[in-house]
Amino acid sequence: MLLKSYLWLLLCYAQNACSNLTKDYEVVSQYLLAPTDRPGETLPILLGVEKSSGCFCRATSKIELVVCFGNYECKKFPQIKVKSETLRVRTTVIVKILRGQLDSLYHLKVLQIEANHKLQYLEDGLFKNLTNLRHLSISYNTRLYTIGVRTFDGLINLQNLTLVNNGFTNILDLTPALRPSILPSLKWLDLSENPFENIPEKTFEPMEGTKLKKLDVNLCRLDFIHPNSMLPLKQLKELNIGENDMNASLIEKFILKMIDTGINLTSIDLSGMGFRRQPPRPLLDIIAQTTIKILKLAHNQFEIIHDDTFPKMKNLELLDLRKVLALSIGPNAFDPYKFPNLKVLLLGGNNLPGVHRKHLSDQLLIMDMSSNKGISSNPVYFEIDKDTFLQSKMLRILNLSYNKIKSLYNYTFTGLDNLEMLSIENGTLYYIGPGTFKPLKNLEILNLANNPLNANQNLTSAQFQGLNKLKVLILTNCGIRHFYDDDNIFEMMPNLTQLILKNNQLKFLTAETIKPLKFLEFLDLSENLIISWWRPLFLASGIKPRQLYFTNNKISHFSISMVEDVRYLLESRGNSTVDIIFKDNVFSCDCGAMYKTYLWLQVNGSRELKRYFDHSNFHCSSPDVWEGRRISEYLSSMKHLRCLVYKKITSIMLLMWTAPSLVTIILVITLIVVIFKYRIYLSYWLFLAKIALGRKLIKKSLIAENIAPKGYKFDAFVSYCNEDREFISEMLLQLETTPPHLKLCVYERDFEIGSFISESVLKCINQSKYIILIISNNFAKSQWCRWETQLAEYHRLFLEDGSPYDPLVLVKIGEIESKYLTTTLKYLLKTKIYHAWDENNTVDFWKKLRCVLIKR
Numbered sequence: 001m002l003l004k005s006y007l008w009l010l011l012c013y014a015q016n017a018c019s020n021l022t023k024d025y026e027v028v029s030q031y032l033l034a035p036t037d038r039p040g041e042t043l044p045i046l047l048g049v050e051k052s053s054g055c056f057c058r059a060t061s062k063i064e065l066v067v068c069f070g071n072y073e074c075k076k077f078p079q080i081k082v083k084s085e086t087l088r089v090r091t092t093v094i095v096k097i098l099r100g101q102l103d104s105l106y107h108l109k110v111l112q113i114e115a116n117h118k119l120q121y122l123e124d125g126l127f128k129n130l131t132n133l134r135h136l137s138i139s140y141n142t143r144l145y146t147i148g149v150r151t152f153d154g155l156i157n158l159q160n161l162t163l164v165n166n167g168f169t170n171i172l173d174l175t176p177a178l179r180p181s182i183l184p185s186l187k188w189l190d191l192s193e194n195p196f197e198n199i200p201e202k203t204f205e206p207m208e209g210t211k212l213k214k215l216d217v218n219l220c221r222l223d224f225i226h227p228n229s230m231l232p233l234k235q236l237k238e239l240n241i242g243e244n245d246m247n248a249s250l251i252e253k254f255i256l257k258m259i260d261t262g263i264n265l266t267s268i269d270l271s272g273m274g275f276r277r278q279p280p281r282p283l284l285d286i287i288a289q290t291t292i293k294i295l296k297l298a299h300n301q302f303e304i305i306h307d308d309t310f311p312k313m314k315n316l317e318l319l320d321l322r323k324v325l326a327l328s329i330g331p332n333a334f335d336p337y338k339f340p341n342l343k344v345l346l347l348g349g350n351n352l353p354g355v356h357r358k359h360l361s362d363q364l365l366i367m368d369m370s371s372n373k374g375i376s377s378n379p380v381y382f383e384i385d386k387d388t389f390l391q392s393k394m395l396r397i398l399n400l401s402y403n404k405i406k407s408l409y410n411y412t413f414t415g416l417d418n419l420e421m422l423s424i425e426n427g428t429l430y431y432i433g434p435g436t437f438k439p440l441k442n443l444e445i446l447n448l449a450n451n452p453l454n455a456n457q458n459l460t461s462a463q464f465q466g467l468n469k470l471k472v473l474i475l476t477n478c479g480i481r482h483f484y485d486d487d488n489i490f491e492m493m494p495n496l497t498q499l500i501l502k503n504n505q506l507k508f509l510t511a512e513t514i515k516p517l518k519f520l521e522f523l524d525l526s527e528n529l530i531i532s533w534w535r536p537l538f539l540a541s542g543i544k545p546r547q548l549y550f551t552n553n554k555i556s557h558f559s560i561s562m563v564e565d566v567r568y569l570l571e572s573r574g575n576s577t578v579d580i581i582f583k584d585n586v587f588s589c590d591c592g593a594m595y596k597t598y599l600w601l602q603v604n605g606s607r608e609l610k611r612y613f614d615h616s617n618f619h620c621s622s623p624d625v626w627e628g629r630r631i632s633e634y635l636s637s638m639k640h641l642r643c644l645v646y647k648k649i650t651s652i653m654l655l656m657w658t659a660p661s662l663v664t665i666i667l668v669i670t671l672i673v674v675i676f677k678y679r680i681y682l683s684y685w686l687f688l689a690k691i692a693l694g695r696k697l698i699k700k701s702l703i704a705e706n707i708a709p710k711g712y713k714f715d716a717f718v719s720y721c722n723e724d725r726e727f728i729s730e731m732l733l734q735l736e737t738t739p740p741h742l743k744l745c746v747y748e749r750d751f752e753i754g755s756f757i758s759e760s761v762l763k764c765i766n767q768s769k770y771i772i773l774i775i776s777n778n779f780a781k782s783q784w785c786r787w788e789t790q791l792a793e794y795h796r797l798f799l800e801d802g803s804p805y806d807p808l809v810l811v812k813i814g815e816i817e818s819k820y821l822t823t824t825l826k827y828l829l830k831t832k833i834y835h836a837w838d839e840n841n842t843v844d845f846w847k848k849l850r851c852v853l854i855k856r
């Protein structure tokens, strides 16, 4: 992915067509901000079961992509009615695809038939009507051993053909089907991961006259390519034969033949060829004479790169030496004299101890030095020499991520006048000197994610001085707790459009802080500790981001200021869509928290605002009756609720406050002191009171279902979090398979977080003698598991009718971060004896746990 973006940039610079910076930046920033795909969200449209075939299909929201699958039911090629651009048919049990079955798909541009492990036969002419198809992939169908000569008839516009990892063993069987008379537009052919073993002389003869530009035969167990075999591919530009086992002299031979025939390759991939100690010099000498611009030698093994390892390579523009185990590089190995056109140098994933001036070719545009950590047993700090970049006036992208860089000083980056993108994520950066970024006058993207920036230093504006052109700043997981208004770092970056502050420890932001960010479009504050705010933030500062993420914070109320902010953001953007996401917070849905907001919305809410609330999917997390239900549901049912009582109470409170009675004030103060002192217990009592209210109801329903109170089916119900699955397998192994055999109810949860707790979990808990809670950091973090803890606790208290035994068994794995501890968990850990998992003494642990479960 990344390489592709590099190549794109390269191409763009090579043609001098890169005058527009915003476009570069957009391309590159896509890689930085790529949204995390969640399967349920990317294919939201359910097309259901297709009747004639039994396949199950889903689609993206705009129906560009339809995906059909369905292991055992999907036996025939599905007949899709909706017209999408792309169709993917995968993991089915289709055995054959016959002529006519695809005729109605003539609108398709991309078709992918992948991972159908029973597919054996494709009838000739089956693609006859797919004249619009540009890209066809028939891959990972392991039983497809061959393809008929006329299989691809009709695909006159096909440009890309991907035939990766099928059951093909003989390349000679395939090429007759790829004749230019059948596939006149074919440009890219990917035959990787088929075990061909060799490419004989006559392989591509049937393709004489083809326009093929790119050929991939990576990972094909090749040990032989006949020197003449490639000659019919006159237009070939890009040849990828990586991860095969060919010796250099063989490669030399066919490259020489290709030069003689006038085939002008521009790119060759020789990664993972098993070259050792040195890149094969005779081969490099030959490549130096060709038109090749891109040379990939990654995943070989060249520990030491000497000054004379590489010959003069005047055409080379990109050199990929990632993961070649390099320990050191000679000071003149990449001398500008030897590489006058080198623009991209990739040295990531090696064991280099630092960057020094002499590693750089002065005309480089892109330099990747990431992941040079040294050997894990002997990690070293990555060092950047003073004035290293003094001559690097052309450098535009510099990647120093995943290096153990300790500190940056005002002289570290001197010389990088044209740098646009700097990435130092996952360093160990704890010191940034004042003026560090000042030389980077043209920097647009700065990534400092996952560095302990706040461990020793407060962020100051002096550090970020000079970043006038900065557009993207990434400060994910930097331990930031505060921004200071009197020394506001954002004043240094007035042109910022994207600010990512995910996973820090911010409790609030002020309007003053964000005020300088007039162009802000994207603000990500997810995974912080933000609480509700009671003074408008965006309205007051005039900042109007188009995307605003507050996912997973500590917001409990929808205050009027927040609603005003939301309204401001929705309205100021006119018709363009605005995303304001409040998912996974701790909203409390009761009159006290919501009544005023509700009234305000009734009176002052605009149409957009109401629509926003109607379509939003953030949920209440308390009280129990409303837990997991949508806030908009609560708001719309508010009319019928007994909030009038609340209203009265508030007016009485008001009266009390205004009554000038000293006694009242003293009383209140005493109360506050008491509440503060016993706050943990208080909220726990409140919690008990809450569940006690619901008690009668559930009990009735249980009686109605005739569940015998004491006949236990299981020894224990195990509540755990998906991340701790491994531990659970170990536990099952320990407790269930060795005598005396215990029976555990381990619930595979495939239901969605946020939905109601299912009847079956409830039943399972009731049929278990014990309830084991596997308490880990992940457990505490997960909303769902919190639900279960409460349920288990509830069970303990109220379904046992006063008998003395305590069914709750706690197993604690590792330390729990205090920010995740809910009242219930805190209380449990404080009041109950728990079993702490001890990796060094597992035998004892299991013995003890077993003892507890067998008791009584």
Ligand SMILES: *[C@@H]1O[C@H](CO)[C@@H](O)[C@H](O)[C@H]1NC(C)=O
Residues within 6 Å of the ligand: 020, 021, 022, 023
């Ligand atoms: C650069 O591209 C952007 C987006 O395509 C466009 O809005 C802008 O006008 C272009 N600028 C120049 C100088 O061509």
Ligand SMILES: *[C@@H]1O[C@H](CO)[C@@H](O)[C@H](O)[C@H]1NC(C)=O
Residues within 6 Å of the ligand: 103, 104, 105, 106, 129, 131
């Ligand atoms: C074949 O494609 C044409 C359009 O190119 C379409 O009109 C025709 O209906 C298709 N044939 C079938 C059997 O769907």
Ligand SMILES: *[C@@H]1O[C@H](CO)[C@@H](O)[C@H](O)[C@H]1NC(C)=O
Residues within 6 Å of the ligand: 134, 135, 159, 160, 188
């Ligand atoms: C062909 O595949 C390449 C990647 O291998 C991709 O960049 C290109 O967009 C594809 N073209 C079509 C028409 O799908």
Ligand SMILES: *[C@@H]1O[C@H](CO)[C@@H](O)[C@H](O)[C@H]1NC(C)=O
Residues within 6 Å of the ligand: 223, 224, 247, 249, 250
């Ligand atoms: C390279 O491989 C060819 C054929 O596999 C073999 O004949 C030749 O001796 C090998 N050359 C070297 C230097 O190993």
Ligand SMILES: *[C@@H]1O[C@H](CO)[C@@H](O)[C@H](O)[C@H]1NC(C)=O
Residues within 6 Å of the ligand: 234, 235, 262, 263, 264
């Ligand atoms: C390769 O380059 C040579 C010299 O520049 C040129 O004569 C020849 O036509 C090119 N071959 C192709 C297939 O473009």
Ligand SMILES: *[C@@H]1O[C@H](CO)[C@@H](O)[C@H](O)[C@H]1NC(C)=O
Residues within 6 Å of the ligand: 002, 348, 349, 368, 370, 371, 399, 400, 401, 402, 421, 423
């Ligand atoms: C920097 O390198 C790392 C690791 O090689 C890679 O994951 C990251 O995407 C790169 N970042 C940029 C901006 O090139």
Ligand SMILES: *[C@@H]1O[C@H](CO)[C@@H](O)[C@H](O)[C@H]1NC(C)=O
Residues within 6 Å of the ligand: 410, 411, 435
């Ligand atoms: C860098 O900082 C030092 C003091 O820490 C100062 O003496 C020096 O002048 C600064 N250099 C530049 C170029 O600002």
Ligand SMILES: *[C@@H]1O[C@H](CO)[C@@H](O)[C@H](O)[C@H]1NC(C)=O
Residues within 6 Å of the ligand: 402, 426, 450, 477
């Ligand atoms: C980068 O740092 C984060 C947080 O410390 C960590 O979760 C992640 O695994 C690290 N990435 C790599 C590739 O080391």
Ligand SMILES: *[C@@H]1O[C@H](CO)[C@@H](O)[C@H](O)[C@H]1NC(C)=O
Residues within 6 Å of the ligand: 456, 457, 458
């Ligand atoms: C950071 O700022 C806070 C408040 O201004 C101050 O108490 C603290 O000592 C500062 N920390 C450092 C490391 O300068």
Ligand SMILES: *[C@@H]1O[C@H](CO)[C@@H](O)[C@H](O)[C@H]1NC(C)=O
Residues within 6 Å of the ligand: 468, 469, 494, 495
């Ligand atoms: C901020 O960006 C605008 C265009 O987006 C530009 O005109 C202005 O000069 C930039 N400001 C600074 C301080 O570079």
Ligand SMILES: *[C@@H]1O[C@H](CO)[C@@H](O)[C@H](O)[C@H]1NC(C)=O
Residues within 6 Å of the ligand: 574, 575
């Ligand atoms: C927004 O959309 C409405 C109709 O949906 C249209 O009447 C109005 O002119 C649009 N406003 C702008 C600023 O495009």
Ligand SMILES: *[C@@H]1O[C@H](CO)[C@@H](O)[C@H](O)[C@H]1NC(C)=O
Residues within 6 Å of the ligand: 599, 600, 603, 604
């Ligand atoms: C509606 O907005 C006005 C002005 O912002 C405010 O004075 C009034 O209190 C609001 N109404 C309600 C019910 O909150």
